[in-house]
Amino acid sequence: MTHPPYLHPDYRGTTLRAPARDLVPVPYDPETVELTGPVYGSTDVDPAESDLTRGHAGEPLGERIIVTGQVLDRAGRPVPDALVEIWQANSAGRYVHSGDRHPAPLDPNFTGAGRCLTDAAGRYRFVTIKPGAYPWRNHANAWRPAHIHFSLFGRAFTQRLVTQMYFPGDPLFAFDPIFQSIPDVKAREQLIAGFDLATTEPEWALGYVWDIVLDAVPFEEQ
Amino acid sequence: MPTPSQTVGPFFHYALPYEGGPETVPPGTPGAIVLHGRVLDGAGDPVPDALVEIWHPDAGFGRCPTGADGEYRFTTARAPYLAVLVFARGLLKPVATRAYLAPDPADPLLAAVDPARRDTLVAAVAGPGEYRFDVHLQGERETVFLAY
Ligand SMILES: [Fe+2]
Numbered sequence: 001m002t003h004p005p006y007l008h009p010d011y012r013g014t015t016l017r018a019p020a021r022d023l024v025p026v027p028y029d030p031e032t033v034e035l036t037g038p039v040y041g042s043t044d045v046d047p048a049e050s051d052l053t054r055g056h057a058g059e060p061l062g063e064r065i066i067v068t069g070q071v072l073d074r075a076g077r078p079v080p081d082a083l084v085e086i087w088q089a090n091s092a093g094r095y096v097h098s099g100d101r102h103p104a105p106l107d108p109n110f111t112g113a114g115r116c117l118t119d120a121a122g123r124y125r126f127v128t129i130k131p132g133a134y135p136w137r138n139h140a141n142a143w144r145p146a147h148i149h150f151s152l153f154g155r156a157f158t159q160r161l162v163t164q165m166y167f168p169g170d171p172l173f174a175f176d177p178i179f180q181s182i183p184d185v186k187a188r189e190q191l192i193a194g195f196d197l198a199t200t201e202p203e204w205a206l207g208y209v210w211d212i213v214l215d216a217v218p219f220e221e222q
Numbered sequence: 223m224p225t226p227s228q229t230v231g232p233f234f235h236y237a238l239p240y241e242g243g244p245e246t247v248p249p250g251t252p253g254a255i256v257l258h259g260r261v262l263d264g265a266g267d268p269v270p271d272a273l274v275e276i277w278h279p280d281a282g283f284g285r286c287p288t289g290a291d292g293e294y295r296f297t298t299a300r301a302p303y304l305a306v307l308v309f310a311r312g313l314l315k316p317v318a319t320r321a322y323l324a325p326d327p328a329d330p331l332l333a334a335v336d337p338a339r340r341d342t343l344v345a346a347v348a349g350p351g352e353y354r355f356d357v358h359l360q361g362e363r364e365t366v367f368l369a370y
Contacts, residue, residue, distance in 0.1 A: 002223050002224050002225075002226050003224075003226050003227045003314070003315050004226060004227065004228070004314040004315060005314070006313065006314060006315065006317075008314060011229075011312070011314070013229075013311050013312030014312050014313070014314065015264075015312075016263040016264040016265055016267075016312070016359075016360060017263050017264070017269065017310060017311075017312035017313055017359045017360065018312070018313070018359070018360060019317060019359055019360055019364055019365075019367050020264075020360055020364060021339075021364050021366075021367070023367050023368060023369035024331070024334060024335055024366055024367070024368055024369065025368070025369045026331065026368050026369065026370060027330040027331055027334055029330070033277065033278055033279065033303070033305050034277075034305050034318075034368075034370060036277075036279050037277060037283075038277065038282070038283035074224060085237060085238060086237070087233070087234060087236070087237030087238070089233075095233040095236075096236050097232075097233040097235060097236060099232055099233065099271075100233060111236065112236075112237075113236055113237035149228075149230070149231060149233075149234065149237070151230075151238060157277050157305050157307070157370075158370040160275075160307060160316070161224075161225065161227060162227060162228070162229075162230045162309055162316065163225055163226060163227050163228040164228040164229075164231075178228060178229060178314070179228075181228075181314050182226045184223075186223065187223055187226045188226065190223065190225050190226060191225065191226060191228070212225045213223065213224045213225050214224060214225070215224045215370065216224075
């Protein structure tokens with residue numbers, strides 16, 4: 001089982017929100033609504049939205065990075081025209097959100113939200129800055145490893161995915177109940193991007209590669 | 223192996239909601255309906271930081287964050303049912319359900335569900351062209367959630 005369970009008591013927020021009853025499997029037939037989903041096209045997304053370092057008066061503080069990868073289905077086929085939405089903290093670990101009480105500075109040159117559509121080969125690419133780790137109140141001295149939140153639409157509602165991308169070698173992995181909620185170690189490691197020198201651009205930005213595999217679409221040829 | 227899900231967290235509000243997200247058809251469209259309701263936790267308290275998405279090919283896609291009272295509100299088109307996903311802090315993966323506007327007892331999902339829990343999938347008529355659909359994440363009235 002690749003996905004975390006609903007109830008993971010180490011992550012306190014799950015205790016009153018995790019459903020306790022068994023899930024009911026959708027009785028699929030070819031007309032089942034969840035086998036379809038919203039379709040996006042190039043007119044829906046401005047290519048400038050994939051560069052989170054632009055659109056402000058100046059350059060954001062922090063380590064400039066490129067995050068790119070392929071969106072694939074379980075059969076390994078690329079998923080083109082997938083809408084990819086991301087959001088993240090700034091380099092100091094602070095979100096542009098009224099609920100974020102972390103006493104770290106906001107960056108007037110960084111909002112931290114971006115979108116793009118995958119190309120014909122299922123590829124996405126963002127330019128951003130490396131987010132900082134940040135504290136939260138789950139337990140004493142709780143810190144989230146640096147991460148970028150990702151939201152994806154595939155071909156069908158069954159493929160809808162919201163997840164988080166992490167950075168290699170983060171010392172906080174062992175202490176993070178959200179990362180640790182994924183029971184299978186190999187599945188967990190799928191959330192960690194790889195540093196990639198070929199993606200890295202000289203004198204400009206470090207490159208990370210992270211491929212994303214979406215759930216199956218029943219009735220589709222696998 | 224599919225990429226595992228992680229929680230949407232509490233800080234998505236400046237990224238995921240968008241103008242017009244709660245309106246899958248323009249307000250005033252003939253035949254448009256309003257679907258609203260609350261997301262509630264196992265203690266019966268409102269979930270003020272959830273994101274609700276609805277989808278039906280005839281109705282379109284909608285996205286609405288819940289407010290302080292746990293309430294969401296869509297303007298959408300009539301369909302036999304809407305597929306519903308709820309994301310929130312504390313949900314490591316979304317909950318999936320359906321809001322039936324016109325429940326047909328022969329519907330394969332409704333037929334498969336324990337009759338005592340079937341009404342958790344049915345949106346209540348709240349007025350002309352207005353439906354109410356509460357999502358109970360947990361507890362005695364826990365909504366029937368689906369495995370995709
Ligand atoms: Fe976060």
